[in-house]
Amino acid sequence: MAAQTIAEAAILEGRQAQAFPFFGAERRGAPVMAFARIDDRRICDRTQVAEPDMLVVMDASLLDIEPVALGLKKEGCAVVNSPMRPEEIDLGVVARCVSVDATSIALEHLKAPIVNTAILGAMARADAFVSLASIQRAIVNRFGEKLGERAGSINSEAAGAAFERSREGMCRGERKMQRGNAWLPTWQETPPGVALGRWERGGMAVGPGSMRQNMTGTWGTSSPTYTRARCIGCQRCWFICPEGCIRRLEDDSLEFDLRYCKGCGLCAKVCPKEAIAMHRKGAGA
Amino acid sequence: MEQRVNIRSMPQEDHLLSGHGACAGCGVAIAVKNLMRVLGRNTTVYVPASCLLIFGGGMYPHSAFDVPFLYSAFENTGAVISGIKAGYRRQGKDVTVVGIAGDGGTFDIGLQALSGAAERNEDVIYVCVDNEAYMNTGTQRSGSTPFGAWTTTTPVGSRVKGKRSFKKDLMAVVASQDIAYAATLSIAHMNDFVQKVERAKARKGFRFLHIMAPCPSGWKADPSLTYDLARLAVETGMWSLYEVEEGEAHVTYRPKEMLPVGEYLKLQGRFKHMDREDVEALQAWLCRKWRMRYAPSQPPLDRTDDLACDGDGCEGA
Incomplete structure (x- = not known):
C-alpha cells in the first residue's frame, strides 16, 4: 500500500510512476518487499528494483535478519521506522538516514500498529521528490475510497505527524552484510525421490525441523509477561500457543521462549487467572 | 473403557517446531x-498446497516438521497417503500416516481422492484444517466459506454482498461413507480435541478429523x-462438536443455549457489511442445523464428564 500510495502521489504531481509488490506468501509479519519507480519520462523497465535511491525499512528488526541496505546507492537515502536517532541505527552502510517512530504514531492516530501511511510522511521529509501535500492527497484518495472518508483523513494525519517528528542524520555502517546463504543441495547430492535428510552446511540447516532456525520473535509488537504466583498449571496457554514458545517445567509452571513469540496474545487470553499479561515491546519493561 | 487423556496428560514433545x-x-x-x-x-505427514505447506x-x-x-x-491427498501407507506396509513398518489438507484441498479440489480413500477404507488419518477459504x-472462497462472508472472489458490492451460498456439510459427506472414525474438533475445546485425536490414532481404517x-x-x-x-463458533452453531463411529453420531459437546450468530459475526471484518436480512437468513439456516444436530432423538451424551473441564468453565480443573 505504501509503494502504491507514493506512486499515486507522484502521478498526482504529473510524473510517471509504477508500484508493485514482491510476490510471496501472504502472511502477516513475514518479511515482504514492494517497489516503486518514479520518473519524469515514460517508464519501460518493469523489473524489481535492486539498487534503490531510497530504501524504506518498515520494521527495524529486519536489519538483523536481512541485508536490506545491500543495494542502496551511495548518494541514496534510507528511511527507517525506529524510535532511535539515525546516528544510533546501523544499516551496514554509511548513508543519509531519516528515522521516525512510525509505530507509535500509527498507534496514536490509527490505534493499530499499521505503519504504511505514517512512513510516507517520513519519506517526504527524506527527499522532496514528492511533496507531503501530494502524499496526503494520495492517501485520502486511496484509503478513503477503500475504507471510508475517516480512514483517509486519520491516515493522512499520521503521515503529517511522521513528517513533523522525523529526524534526519547519517546512519552507521558497522554491520557486516552478506547475501544470505542460498544453499540448495544440487541434484547429485540429493537422494532419489528428492528426499532431504537433516543436514547442515555453512551454518544453515536443511531438512526436517530446520525451520527452527527462523527466529520469529522479531515479528511481534508485544510480548507476554508471566506471573508464576498466579499460575495454576492448567496448561491452556501451552495448548493454545501457535508457536510452541511455552515449555512446561517439572512443577507444571511455565517457561516462555520469546525468541519465537509473535505476540498474538492468545496465551493471555486463555489464562483463567490472569497470570499472563501482554505488553508492548520496547515500551519499558 | 479407553483411557482418557487431557491437555495435562497429553504428550509434550513438539513435532511441528517453533520457527514456522x-x-x-x-x-x-x-x-x-x-x-x-x-x-x-x-x-509421516503429507500436506498438499495450503498455508501449512508454506509456513510449516x-x-x-526447510521444514518445521521433525518427522x-x-x-x-x-x-491428491487421499491418494498419496494411501500410497505412503501401502509402501510402509510393504516394508513391514507400522507408521501412522496422516494427510493434513486445508478446506480448499478437501471440500473442493481434493474431494474425489478423499472419497476414494474412504471407500477403500485405507488405513490412514485424513485431517481437514478448515479456515473457510x-x-x-x-x-478466495471455497466450498467451506460461510454465507455472507467477504472473500476476494465473493466481493462486497452494492447489489451482491459476500458469498451467496451456505457452507457445505463436508462431515456429513465423509461420514456417509461408513468410515472407521470421523470427528469434528475445535481448538477451543482442548480436552475434547486431544481425546478425539487419541481415538483416531488408536483405530484402524480410514479416519477423518475436521478441525x-x-x-x-x-x-x-x-x-x-x-x-x-x-469458542463462539460452537456456541452459535456455526460449528458443532461430534463424532461418528460405526455409523452412529455422538454429540461430544452440547452448548447450554444457542447464542445469536451476531455475537460471532461482529468480531470479524469479513462479515462487517452484512445487513439485517442476510444475518436473519444465516440465523434461520443455523437454527435448522441446530435442531438437526441437537434433536432429542439423538443418542444421549456419552461423555458428559468431558465438559466439566472444557470451554470456559475449566478453572482449576
Whole structure:
C-alpha cells in the first residue's frame, strides 16, 4: 500500500510512476518487499528494483535478519521506522538516514500498529521528490475510497505527524552484510525421490525441523509477561500457543521462549487467572 | 473403557517446531501443533498446497516438521497417503500416516481422492484444517466459506454482498461413507480435541478429523481472538462438536443455549457489511442445523464428564 500510495502521489504531481509488490506468501509479519519507480519520462523497465535511491525499512528488526541496505546507492537515502536517532541505527552502510517512530504514531492516530501511511510522511521529509501535500492527497484518495472518508483523513494525519517528528542524520555502517546463504543441495547430492535428510552446511540447516532456525520473535509488537504466583498449571496457554514458545517445567509452571513469540496474545487470553499479561515491546519493561 | 487423556496428560514433545512462519494467532498452527503432539514421532505427514505447506512443511529445503514430510499435487491427498501407507506396509513398518489438507484441498479440489480413500477404507488419518477459504493465496472462497462472508472472489458490492451460498456439510459427506472414525474438533475445546485425536490414532481404517481453525488474517480479526472465535463458533452453531463411529453420531459437546450468530459475526471484518436480512437468513439456516444436530432423538451424551473441564468453565480443573 505504501509503494502504491507514493506512486499515486507522484502521478498526482504529473510524473510517471509504477508500484508493485514482491510476490510471496501472504502472511502477516513475514518479511515482504514492494517497489516503486518514479520518473519524469515514460517508464519501460518493469523489473524489481535492486539498487534503490531510497530504501524504506518498515520494521527495524529486519536489519538483523536481512541485508536490506545491500543495494542502496551511495548518494541514496534510507528511511527507517525506529524510535532511535539515525546516528544510533546501523544499516551496514554509511548513508543519509531519516528515522521516525512510525509505530507509535500509527498507534496514536490509527490505534493499530499499521505503519504504511505514517512512513510516507517520513519519506517526504527524506527527499522532496514528492511533496507531503501530494502524499496526503494520495492517501485520502486511496484509503478513503477503500475504507471510508475517516480512514483517509486519520491516515493522512499520521503521515503529517511522521513528517513533523522525523529526524534526519547519517546512519552507521558497522554491520557486516552478506547475501544470505542460498544453499540448495544440487541434484547429485540429493537422494532419489528428492528426499532431504537433516543436514547442515555453512551454518544453515536443511531438512526436517530446520525451520527452527527462523527466529520469529522479531515479528511481534508485544510480548507476554508471566506471573508464576498466579499460575495454576492448567496448561491452556501451552495448548493454545501457535508457536510452541511455552515449555512446561517439572512443577507444571511455565517457561516462555520469546525468541519465537509473535505476540498474538492468545496465551493471555486463555489464562483463567490472569497470570499472563501482554505488553508492548520496547515500551519499558 | 479407553483411557482418557487431557491437555495435562497429553504428550509434550513438539513435532511441528517453533520457527514456522504462520501468521501470529494462526488457528491452523495451533491445530496441527497439538495434533502432532498426540500422533507422536512415529508419524509421516503429507500436506498438499495450503498455508501449512508454506509456513510449516515444504519451503524446500526447510521444514518445521521433525518427522518425515511429503508433498505432491493439490488434489491428491487421499491418494498419496494411501500410497505412503501401502509402501510402509510393504516394508513391514507400522507408521501412522496422516494427510493434513486445508478446506480448499478437501471440500473442493481434493474431494474425489478423499472419497476414494474412504471407500477403500485405507488405513490412514485424513485431517481437514478448515479456515473457510483459500487463505494461502489471499482469501478466495471455497466450498467451506460461510454465507455472507467477504472473500476476494465473493466481493462486497452494492447489489451482491459476500458469498451467496451456505457452507457445505463436508462431515456429513465423509461420514456417509461408513468410515472407521470421523470427528469434528475445535481448538477451543482442548480436552475434547486431544481425546478425539487419541481415538483416531488408536483405530484402524480410514479416519477423518475436521478441525475448525480461525484465520485472523483472512477473517479480518485480531490475532488474540482466535480462541474466542473458535469458542463462539460452537456456541452459535456455526460449528458443532461430534463424532461418528460405526455409523452412529455422538454429540461430544452440547452448548447450554444457542447464542445469536451476531455475537460471532461482529468480531470479524469479513462479515462487517452484512445487513439485517442476510444475518436473519444465516440465523434461520443455523437454527435448522441446530435442531438437526441437537434433536432429542439423538443418542444421549456419552461423555458428559468431558465438559466439566472444557470451554470456559475449566478453572482449576
